[in-house]
Amino acid sequence: MLKNGVSSARIAQLVEQRGVGFELNEAALRQLKAGGADEFVLSTVKRMAARYTDEQQRRKRLEEISRPKSVEEGKREEEVTLRMEEVRKRLQEKTRRSEEEKKIAKDQKPQQPKAEKGTQEASRKVEESKGRAQEEARQKPQKGTGATLLSQEDVGQVASLRNVMSSEGGEVSGEVVNNSKQTLRDLQLQIIYSWRWKNETHPGKDDPGMARYHVLNREIPSGQTARFDYKPSPPLAVREDGQFDITVKVVGFAQVFPQGAQR
Numbered sequence: 001m002l003k004n005g006v007s008s009a010r011i012a013q014l015v016e017q018r019g020v021g022f023e024l025n026e027a028a029l030r031q032l033k034a035g036g037a038d039e040f041v042l043s044t045v046k047r048m049a050a051r052y053t054d055e056q057q058r059r060k061r062l063e064e065i066s067r068p069k070s071v072e073e074g075k076r077e078e079e080v081t082l083r084m085e086e087v088r089k090r091l092q093e094k095t096r097r098s099e100e101e102k103k104i105a106k107d108q109k110p111q112q113p114k115a116e117k118g119t120q121e122a123s124r125k126v127e128e129s130k131g132r133a134q135e136e137a138r139q140k141p142q143k144g145t146g147a148t149l150l151s152q153e154d155v156g157q158v159a160s161l162r163n164v165m166s167s168e169g170g171e172v173s174g175e176v177v178n179n180s181k182q183t184l185r186d187l188q189l190q191i192i193y194s195w196r197w198k199n200e201t202h203p204g205k206d207d208p209g210m211a212r213y214h215v216l217n218r219e220i221p222s223g224q225t226a227r228f229d230y231k232p233s234p235p236l237a238v239r240e241d242g243q244f245d246i247t248v249k250v251v252g253f254a255q256v257f258p259q260g261a262q263r
Helices: 008-018 026-034 039-066 071-107 120-138 152-158
Strands: 145-149 159-166 172-178 183-197 210-220 225-230 242-258
Touching: 008 039, 026 039, 039 071, 152 159, 152 242, 159 242, 172 183, 172 210, 172 242, 183 225, 210 225
Parallel strands: none
Antiparallel strands: 145 242, 159 172, 172 225, 183 210, 183 242
């Protein structure tokens, strides 16, 4: 689906809605990565695969319990079940801590891509916003210069973010750094509002996660920075069953070259 242009947010949404029917191993991970799955998609698949494995184990235990057993067999079975349950809880706690450590590491590097998550309606609006932003960038030529809209592969080397901050209400601010030798304009930012359920083992169905696009309608000379401020409209939903994780990344821009030196 990634090769067909489906966004990571949409794929992750489908995985969470439909679940997976296999146990995740190294071979499956390599196959997913070869298919273009990013860290967010892999994280979602891992979580759903773990849930599938737990369910299979519980089902197996129920089938074994339903068979007639002697008193001794019953005691041994109960002891084994308790030990397995203890191991399962330890693994879940280890996984939770590992995910928290990864989240902290990513928060310290806000310019790195992060997971996308959202509803089908949110994904549709994101694609429409991105299309409008790119169209506006193409329709704003500057007098005496030519502009080229670079591909996603060049973004991280040309423009980066720093001092990114966010509030509980979803407001985001920070600075964009022009690392290239040319002037940048119409820089496009993607603000991802990923929803984290308070109870991950029993998530709800109305995931409010979404992504928004914000365009900086200004020029950023080589080596210079520009501040950005974004406030979602309408405001983020106030809920008690979870919270938003907010990430910002650069997804596109126009690079201005003098006429005669246009790439």
